[in-house]
Amino acid sequence: xxxxxxxxxxxxxxxxxxxxxxxxxxxxxxxxxxxxxxxxxxxxxxxxxxxxxxxxxxxxxxxxxxxxxxxxxxxxxxxxxxxxxxxxxxxxxxxxxxxxxxxxxxxxxxxxxxxxxxxxxxxxxxxxxxxxxxxxxxxxxxxxxxxxxxxxxxxxxxxxxxxxxxxxxxxxxxxxxxxxxxxxxxxxxxxxxxxxxxxxxxxxxxxxxxxxxxxxxxxxxxxxxxxxxxxxxxxxxxxxxxxxxxxxxxxxxxxxxxxxxxxxxxxxxxxxxxxxxxxxxxxxxxxxxxxxxxx
Amino acid sequence: xxxxxxxxxxxxxxxxxxxxxxxxxxxxxxxxxxxxxxxxxxxxxxxxxxxxxxxxxxxxxxxxxxxxxxxxxxxxxxxxxxxxxxxxxxxxxxxxxxxxxxxxxxxxxxxxxxxxxxxxxxxxxxxxxxxxxxxxxxxxxxxxxxxxxxxxxxxxxxxxxxxxxxxxxxxxxxxxxxxxxxxxxxxxxxxxxxxxxxxxxxxxxxxxxxxxxxxxxxxxxxxxxxxxxxxxxxxxxxxxxxxxxxxxxxxxxxxxxxxxxxxxxxxxxxxxxxxxxxxxxxxxxxxxxxxxxxxxxxxxxxxxxxxxxxxxxxxxxxxxxxxxxxxxxxxxxxxxxxxxxxxxxxxxxxxxxxxxxxxxxxxxxxxxxxxxxxxxxxxxxxxxxxxxxxxxxxxxxxxxxxxxxxxxxxxxxxxxxxxxxxxxxxxxxxxxxx
Numbered sequence: 001x002x003x004x005x006x007x008x009x010x011x012x013x014x015x016x017x018x019x020x021x022x023x024x025x026x027x028x029x030x031x032x033x034x035x036x037x038x039x040x041x042x043x044x045x046x047x048x049x050x051x052x053x054x055x056x057x058x059x060x061x062x063x064x065x066x067x068x069x070x071x072x073x074x075x076x077x078x079x080x081x082x083x084x085x086x087x088x089x090x091x092x093x094x095x096x097x098x099x100x101x102x103x104x105x106x107x108x109x110x111x112x113x114x115x116x117x118x119x120x121x122x123x124x125x126x127x128x129x130x131x132x133x134x135x136x137x138x139x140x141x142x143x144x145x146x147x148x149x150x151x152x153x154x155x156x157x158x159x160x161x162x163x164x165x166x167x168x169x170x171x172x173x174x175x176x177x178x179x180x181x182x183x184x185x186x187x188x189x190x191x192x193x194x195x196x197x198x199x200x201x202x203x204x205x206x207x208x209x210x211x212x213x214x215x216x217x218x219x220x221x222x223x224x225x226x227x228x229x230x231x232x233x234x235x236x237x238x239x240x241x242x243x244x245x246x247x248x249x250x251x252x253x254x255x256x257x258x259x260x261x262x263x264x265x266x267x268x269x270x271x272x273x274x275x276x277x278x279x280x281x282x283x284x285x286x287x288x289x290x291x292x293x294x295x
Numbered sequence: 296x297x298x299x300x301x302x303x304x305x306x307x308x309x310x311x312x313x314x315x316x317x318x319x320x321x322x323x324x325x326x327x328x329x330x331x332x333x334x335x336x337x338x339x340x341x342x343x344x345x346x347x348x349x350x351x352x353x354x355x356x357x358x359x360x361x362x363x364x365x366x367x368x369x370x371x372x373x374x375x376x377x378x379x380x381x382x383x384x385x386x387x388x389x390x391x392x393x394x395x396x397x398x399x400x401x402x403x404x405x406x407x408x409x410x411x412x413x414x415x416x417x418x419x420x421x422x423x424x425x426x427x428x429x430x431x432x433x434x435x436x437x438x439x440x441x442x443x444x445x446x447x448x449x450x451x452x453x454x455x456x457x458x459x460x461x462x463x464x465x466x467x468x469x470x471x472x473x474x475x476x477x478x479x480x481x482x483x484x485x486x487x488x489x490x491x492x493x494x495x496x497x498x499x500x501x502x503x504x505x506x507x508x509x510x511x512x513x514x515x516x517x518x519x520x521x522x523x524x525x526x527x528x529x530x531x532x533x534x535x536x537x538x539x540x541x542x543x544x545x546x547x548x549x550x551x552x553x554x555x556x557x558x559x560x561x562x563x564x565x566x567x568x569x570x571x572x573x574x575x576x577x578x579x580x581x582x583x584x585x586x587x588x589x590x591x592x593x594x595x596x597x598x599x600x601x602x603x604x605x606x607x608x609x610x611x612x613x614x615x616x617x618x619x620x621x622x623x624x625x626x627x628x629x630x631x632x633x634x635x636x637x638x639x640x641x642x643x644x645x646x647x648x649x650x651x652x653x654x655x656x657x658x659x660x661x662x663x664x665x666x667x668x669x670x671x672x673x674x675x676x677x678x679x680x681x682x683x684x685x686x687x688x689x690x691x692x693x694x695x696x697x698x699x700x701x702x703x704x705x706x707x708x709x710x711x712x713x714x715x716x717x718x719x720x721x722x723x724x725x726x727x728x729x
Contacts, residue, residue: 002543009535115340117559119590127728129567138567210567212559212590216337220532255525255536268537269499269526 005135006256007249012137012145014248019148019203020221021228021240022155023075023196029235030172030192033083036098038225039218040105041197045071045204046213047113053120053208060123061143064205071201075193083193084186110215118213126209144206151199152241158195159237168192172235227279233289243290247275326383327374327654329644330403332396332414332424335388338530338556339416341586342633346416346439347386348626349634353641354382356621364617366672368645376652382645385409389420396420400427410654411435413640416633418442419501425453434659436647438640439633441579442505446687454663454682456643457636458691460502460578463601464509466693467576468517470599470712471548474574474723479711481720487518490574494523494546496537496561497578498553503529506552506578522546530556538564548574555581559590566594566728573724575599576695585628588698588706595698595706597725602632605696605708607718608676615674632694635674643668643680676716697721 024038035041048070052063078101086097120126125139159165170178171188179185211217228247232239255268282290331350334343355361358381361369373379385407389396396415403409404427412428412435415421421440428435429450437445437455441463446455470479477484495510497503504526514521523544527537538561541549549572553561558581575598581587582600606629609616618638619630630638643666648654651662668680670690678690695712699722709719 006536006539009539013533013535110336110340115336115344117341117555117586117590119559119563121592127566129569131569136568138564140567210563212556212563214338214556215340220530224532251533252536252539255540259540267525267527268540269528271536272528272531 001134002256003253003260006252008135008137010249010252011245012141012248013252014245015145015148016141016203016206016244017221017224017228017247018241018244019144019151019206020200021225021232021244022152022203022237023071023198023200024222024225025229025232025235025237025240026155026199027192027196028229030168031083031189033094033098035196036095037078037102037105038196038200039220039222040102040109041071041074041200041218042204042207042221043109043213043215043218044074044105045201046208046211046217047109047204048201049205049208050118050120050213053123060120060205060209061125064147064202067201067205068198069201071197071199071204072194073197074201075195075197076190078197079190079193083189106215106218113215115215119211120208123209138210140206140209144209147202147206151202152237155195155199156237164191224275227276229289231279231282231289233291236289236291239289239291246278250275250278325378325380327377327380327648328383328385328407328409329641330400330407330409330412330414331384331386332389332399332403332412332420333386333416334391334420335386337390337392339391339554341555342416342584343388345585345626345628345631345634346637349622349630349637350384350386350413350641352618352622352625353638353645354384356618357382357641357645361621364621365614366618366642368642368672371645371649374645374648376649377654382641382648384413384641389415389417389424391417391420393417393419393423397423397427400424401431404428404431404433409433410648410656411644411659413438413644416440417500417502418445418505421445422501425450428452432656434647434656434663436640436643436663438643439636440502442502443509444501444505446685450686452660454643454686454688456639456680456688456691457603458677458693459687460506460509462691463578463693464506464513466601466695466712467510467550468513468519470695471519471574472517473712473714478714479721479723480714480717482723485723490519490547492520492522492545492547493550494541494544494548494572495521495550496525496527496541496553497551498529498557499526500529502580503552510550527557529554531560534560534564537561538568538570541565542568542570546572548572548576550576550578551582552578553581555584555586558582558587562591562594562598569727571725571727575725576601579603579632583632583696583708585631588708593700593704593706594728596700597697597722597727599695599697599711600708601693601695602708603675603677603691603693604630604632604635605694605710605718606630607708607710608674608694608716610718611716612674612676614672615676618674630674638674639680642673646680 045067048067049063052066053060086094128139130137167183228243232243254271333346360372387399418440441460443459443461474485475487497507577600583602647662651658670679683689696708697711711721
């Protein structure tokens with residue numbers, strides 16, 4: 001029973017980890033750029049939900065469109081204001097460029113909002129739980145998981161069924177060939193950044209329902225997002241989805257499992273060690289990740 | 296005779312040159328630099344900011360004559376035995392990282408040429424910083440790290456003003472014992488069977504893991520039963536499995552050693568799981584910060600925290616109220632256990648420098664070993680500051696407070712332990728989050 005409970009809790013949390021990583025993977029897939037500022041995008045999504053909800057006195061769930069919009073605009077601004085210029089330089093410039101963007105956004109948030117921890121207190125789902133027999137689930141996490149599924153469905157549909165999505169995938173597979181076919185790769189890059197920013201904005205908005213908001217909060221999640229992307233396969237939407245869930249399950253199941261088999265010394269403080277161990281094993285055994293590159 | 300005159304002359308020259316050297320030394324001593332290491336960015340930046348404010352306020356009180364504070368140092372206007380020299384605090388940011396702390400300590404000693412060090416809040420950082428101080432023979436006064444191990448390493452250049460966790464954990468078990476004996480204000484004796492089973496979750500660095508060890512030891516000594524004990528990674532993105540492990544053990548009391556971010560997440564997570572222990576206690580740190588109640592609001596009603604300072608101490612101690620009023624006027628918050636300890640840290644430095652009457656490190660070492668700050672000159676409810684051979688202040692003591700919701704829906708921190716200082720009836724059992 002405890003194992004089943006941990007499994008379900010793991011899936012809920014894993015779906016959110018996956019949504020955080022989704023945008024990172026889309027950007028990498030299309031442009032081969034690792035966005036180090038991804039965690040800061042998440043943090044800005046969280047602050048957007050926090051401030052919209054507190055200042056306008058509306059339920060945090062209804063602020064998600066605002067968080068998504070801010071995310072999209074942030075993605076576009078980052079692309080047109082910075083990344084586009086970095087593309088002219090060597091690959092190392094892109095690395096340092098997004099790293100600089102990370103520091104800039106983090107300390108801008110610290111400057112604007114201060115270093116106080118903030119938590120949303122009011123909301124229809126906040127503090128409410130669903131009891132099903134022996135299981136108790138946090139409603140905010142159920143909502144987060146459901147909306148994560150929805151976002152994945154949307155991005156998957158967009159990439160595989162729409163003409164624009166197909167153009168985006170073509171760009172990701174071979175940029176040069178795509179441009180010969182008349183695809184505006186510059187636009188495609190911008191769309192990738194918009195999707196990246198939008199999805200992580202939503203993830204931030206969902207997270208703010210049950211997590212504290214703080215200028216360096218992105219750092220905690222971005223490490224997991226990197227592991228997610230590498231485990232699932234760079235550029236693979238399916239991969240990042242299942243890798244997120246896998247990480248959620250390992251993280252939740254491991255301490256319970258340790259307890260069940262009497263290995264008490266394997267306490268919860270080892271749970272992320274196991275997550276990164278799984279990452280290490282997958283990368284060694286299957287360097288292309290669970291679902292290969294750019295599938 | 297001529298020979299004698301030559302001797303006399305050279306003696307005179309020597310005396311004169313000594314005088315010149317010593318006056319030039321005094322001229323340099325107009326400012327005494329103390330390096331202060333606090334976490335000013337990263338997850339613990341909030342506490343670092345508050346600690347810095349408290350330390351700066353104390354330096355201001357010492358450096359300028361401050362009316363309305365009945366502590367002699369408030370009338371000094373500088374260190375009297377050093378010709379009125381001012382204390383200059385140089386703050387550096389260790390971000391809660393032990394290796395960074397050690398690097399910064401080296402820089403403070405070698406580049407800034409500080410006379411001594413203070414800090415570093417996180418026990419793990421204090422451990423590495425004090426090792427550097429020891430290597431260079433530079434005195435360090437630690438104001439707010441509470442891992443008992445820190446003063447058990449035989450260091451010659453390290454002194455700690457705050458009581459450590461062994462004192463505080465003992466206080467916790469005295470309170471639990473008091474509950475069963477009917478000693479707690481407003482609570483009838485509770486049968487031990489109702490409060491016997493304890494579970495703890497502690498963060499896994501130097502501080503938390505030592506709290507865990509100490510809780511295990513005291514539980515045995517006082518005849519309580521630990522049904523579950525876990526260590527967890529500080530600053531975790533998710534504490535669901537930790538909270539689950541605690542709730543499934545169905546303990547009577549839940550005990551925590553967490554920094555701010557984790558204490559917020561833990562309470563949120565336990566609330567969503569409808570956890571309902573009878574007793575909920577936090578080992579200071581996250582649980583006693585101003586941001587804890589500001590962020591969680593009435594969700595903290597009934598939560599107990601060990602601390603060393605509660606604003607209500609002003610009812611029984613005048614100077615505590617005076618300094619608290621100055622701090623509140625300037626920064627808007629009451630002093631907390633952590634910030635009040637920062638005040639005592641800077642105060643201890645001032646007294647030590649005054650006693651030493653020199654910035655020679657041997658003289659400071661001697662002064663530290665001999666210092667005795669009387670109780671009535673401290674903002675703390677302590678018997679004073681006096682160090683034993685290990686560098687530990689033996690006159691400190693702890694408090695246990697409880698957050699209680701007032702009629703206006705605000706949260707007040709009331710003193711519950713020691714029983715003779717109690718300012719309110721204890722809320723028992725813990726009301727939970729309904």
